[in-house]
């Protein structure tokens with residue numbers, strides 16, 4: 001990630017300290033459960049095997065996403081739980097996080113497309129990274145979603 005103030009961490013679950021994992025799960029529940037007013041199982045078994053991408057500003061977790069391996073959630077590597085902490089929004093961090101994640105995917109699984117289940121209100125955001133919708137809009141945990149695919153670079 002280009003910003004010198006940000007430290008990026010790309011790790012499997014066992015590569016995170018207890019405090020780092022706590023920060024990630026705390027922020028995920030603050031955004032996806034509380035802010036989005038959605039009762040759902042945010043912590044799931046994908047957390048055990050996926051890659052976690054954390055962007056730190058000092059000791060504050062500023063942005064987070066996870067990537068499930070090909071053949072896990074989808075046949076393709078899949079980005080999920082994409083978030084920027086409320087205090088850091090609107091500063092381009094989401095853009096940086098996605099760019100970093102797609103680079104990591106290309107390094108880890110060369111030649112593989114990426115599939116996501118995107119919240120529909122962010123369709124244009126993801127289209128900006130080369131994702132195209134491949135499904136009708138559907139409800140997931142009562143939030144409108146659309147499946148999107150990004151061809152291999």
Ligand SMILES: CC(C)(COP(=O)(O)OP(=O)(O)OC[C@H]1O[C@@H](n2cnc3c(N)ncnc32)[C@H](O)[C@@H]1OP(=O)(O)O)[C@@H](O)C(=O)NCCC(=O)NCCS
Nearest residue numbers: 031082083084088089090091092093094095118119121125
């Ligand atoms: C979506 C999210 C990650 C964007 O993070 P961010 O750091 O504020 O994003 P950026 O500053 O990099 O903005 C990038 C682009 O995102 C889009 N965007 C950001 N927030 C948006 C919103 N609320 N609605 C629609 N588009 C939005 C815009 O197109 C923006 O481009 P712009 O510069 O032309 O405005 C952040 O708003 C968030 O955490 N939302 C809650 C969690 C969520 O819904 N995650 C997505 C799950 S699929």
